[in-house]
Amino acid sequence: MAGRNGRTVRDLRRANRGAVLQRLYFDGPLSRFELGPATGLSSGSVSNVVADLIGDGLVEEAGSVDSDGGRPRTLLRVTPASGHMIGVDVGETRVRVELFDLTLTELARAERPLEQQRYEVGVIVDHVHAGITEVLATAGLAPERLLGVGIGVPGIVEHTPDRGAVVHGQTIGWDAVALESLLRSGSPLPDGVPRFIDNGARTLGQAEMWFGAGRGARNALVVLFGSGVGACLVTPEAEHGRAVEWGHLTVRVRGRRCRCGALGCLEAYAGAESLLARWREEGGRIPRGADEETALTAMLAAAYPPDGTAADPVALAVLEETAEYLGAGLSDLINLFQPERILMGGWAGLQLGARFLPAVRKHALSYALRHPAENVTIELGSLGPDAVTVGAAILPLADFFARGGRRPDPDPESPPPAWRRALRERTPR
Incomplete structure (x- = not known):
């Protein structure tokens, strides 16, 4: 009733x-x-x-x-x-899969490296399937006990009624990829286990707002600084966060070409991939065969030598310019959304950490309008490099709460149980 x-x-x-x-x-x-x-x-x-x-x-x-x-x-x-979730981070350098209990205590993890940033859809799907199989076997957990699997991915995620989650990842060459359908095909999980797919910046934001440095804030922005740049906006109207393609804000007319194909995007100057490319173009020596994380560590050590030797002036200049671009990009977010808190996360943002943040903060506040600048704090996220994976696992957890702690209803297209069929046959028509 x-x-x-x-x-x-x-x-x-x-x-x-x-x-x-x-x-x-x-x-x-x-x-x-x-x-x-x-x-x-x-x-x-x-x-x-x-x-x-x-x-x-x-x-x-x-x-x-x-x-x-x-x-x-x-x-x-x-x-x-009493419940278990899997979180998946389809990142720039690896696919990370983690199994959690209901209190988000990690029970098992698996990682699959992405060689030379291989974003072939088939490779990603195989890595996700293999990672899920591995963590379930490690923990000795039956797939049917899962509340769901959450997956954070690069790009814009469109939720469609016929194909499920479709990913528009222009920077990685994904054009309307029906990722949910592909993940269900050949999956090690039963069809009844829900899959929740969303932008990685949003899952990062969800984690920081629930358990990290964003707790208690009503208006916040969580920015992801990795190979590329993204952001998640949290407001009273969008309490679960909304992904913002911040990295493709134009910061320089007719500037450097971005991975998306446009000219002058923030990502073309502030993303770790472009940061390393600019250092290389200026004569920087990146270790042979190094992945982005190792290369960024080398660049940071060159700019800020731990042994007190002379700094690499090129590495230092590129980092300082990147800090200004990031600060200018944050000032646009401050002016547009007037958040009370901005948190910077992602593997690159956390790796540069305290060395980078003071300069970013200084430039952001100097470019922003005075009033919103006086009412915002800019800090690092507190959950570390696993935040995207944790946030992905929160997607099925939030759905579980919304259902009042009930597991998803059976697929309406599946055959009804025998007792229900017998009851229908006996009911007068």
């Missing part, structure tokens, strides 16, 4: 379960008494929901605390082994 607002009793129960689960997840352990004010539910509703969640194995007791003059209060927490 639906109420005036269209919500059914089932919808209400699902929302109440989700509210209790999320409060225990983020703030637990908590007592039943504490859950009431935290969720806005009555004590009776809390007791019913908690009993339901304990019965489903999603919540368990976690000790007790003394109360003022009364009986000790039992503490409750989410049961870690």
Whole structure:
């Protein structure tokens, strides 16, 4: 039965379960008494929901605390082994696959390097399938127990009704790639396990906002600085984040050609790939056969020698110019969205770290309008290089919460169970 607002009793129960689960997840352990004010539910509703969640194995007791003059209060927490998710990061240098329990504790991981940035779709699909098989075998977990698989990818992700997630990755040569369909074909997982595919900058933003340096912010931007450059915008209207193709903002008319084919994009100056290319063009010596991460480490060591020897002036000049381009790009985000917090992550951003950030911050604030500049902080993300993978695993976790801790409904196209068919046959027509 639906109420005036269209919500059914089932919808209400699902929302109440989700509210209790999320409060225990983020703030637990908590007592039943504490859950009431935290969720806005009555004590009776809390007791019913908690009993339901304990019965489903999603919540368990976690000790007790003394109360003022009364009986000790039992503490409750989410049961870690009651659900599992896989997060996948299709990155610039490798495909990383990680298996997590419900509390996002890592249980297993697998990595597959991408030689010379090989973004052939078949190679990526094979790496993802192999990584999923490996982490499940390592943990001894049956595929059917997964709540879902989240996958962070470069490019614009379009969710279509007929082909699922379609990726438009212009910088990596992906033109409307039906990635979800390809991943389901030959997958080691049952069809009923959901796949959630989204932009890698958005999954990075999701992780930092849930568990990292973005917690508590209502308006924030999380920027991903790797081979390319991307961003995730989080506002009250887009609380789960929205990917922003920030790297393809034009910063120089008729400038350097970007990987996307356009001229003068921010990515053509600030991405790690272009940064290293500019150093090489100016005579920088990149170690033979080095991948981007190793090469960037070498460039950083040349610009800021750890032993106190003379710095490589070319490496230093390129890094300083890159800091200004990044700062100018951030100033556009500050002026457009007026965030209270900007976080810089991605393997390149974290590798350059404290050496790079002060200069980026100085340029961003000098180029931005005074008022929004005075109300923003610019810091590094706090979750490290695995943040994209963690954020990808959050995609099925968020869906699980939205369902009130219920697993996805069976595929409506699958045959109904035998008892239901028999009941239908006996029902008068």
